[in-house]
């Protein structure tokens with residue numbers, strides 16, 4: 001059987017007691033189980049509002065901050081790493097955020113199976129794993145096929161906001177998204193970002209942080 005190349009390696013990592021409790025007790029409330037069928041965001045959030053999908057939300061710092069700053073939009077965060085999902089669930093409960101749900105699954109499958117075409121006001125892709133070694137470049141999430149998939153899921157005028165501290169991944173993303181016929185460069189972002197662990201680390205190492213904005217034609 002052909003196994004698809006994944007953009008992540010599932011490391012067990014340490015799950016704290018609080019994260020574990022969140023996965024057990026809060027996931028039923030704020031989590032969405034993966035399902036191979038389209039979701040209806042109106043039913044999930046009980047309203048019709050712009051829908052934002054965040055890919056690889058990590059520990060969820062940015063997700064929670066943006067969702068708090070933008071109560072008129074709804075957010076679905078997708079992350080495969082259990083401790084990160086637990087951490088975001090705890091933030092959602094602590095901040096009383098009614099506009100965030102979390103999916104613990106591969107974002108490519110979530111986009112393909114769960115998100116209807118044209119459903120998204122924005123996609124956030126903040127500090128995707130850079131896979132810096134040349135022989136690992138094939139694991140990078142951003143490839144032509146991903147760009148086409150992401151573009152199709154955006155509503156016309158919807159924004160794709162990506163950020164990275166790896167100059168060569170920034171160049172790569174710029175050219176891959178730039179070559180996608182459904183996308184065009186966009187002048188500004190839908191929202192601001194708040195500094196995450198990865199952004200802070202990049203800055204500490206002196207890496208330039210690049211934000212890329214495209215929008216669906």
Ligand SMILES: C[S@@+](CC[C@H](N)C(=O)[O-])C[C@H]1O[C@@H](n2cnc3c(N)ncnc32)[C@H](O)[C@@H]1O
Nearest residue numbers: 007008056057058079080106107126127196198
């Ligand atoms: C370098 S971290 C950045 C996390 C966060 N966005 C930040 O800025 O701190 C990349 C994250 O993407 C997640 N990830 C990578 N590929 C993914 C995929 N296909 N689906 C869901 N999550 C993915 C990883 O588990 C990891 O938590």
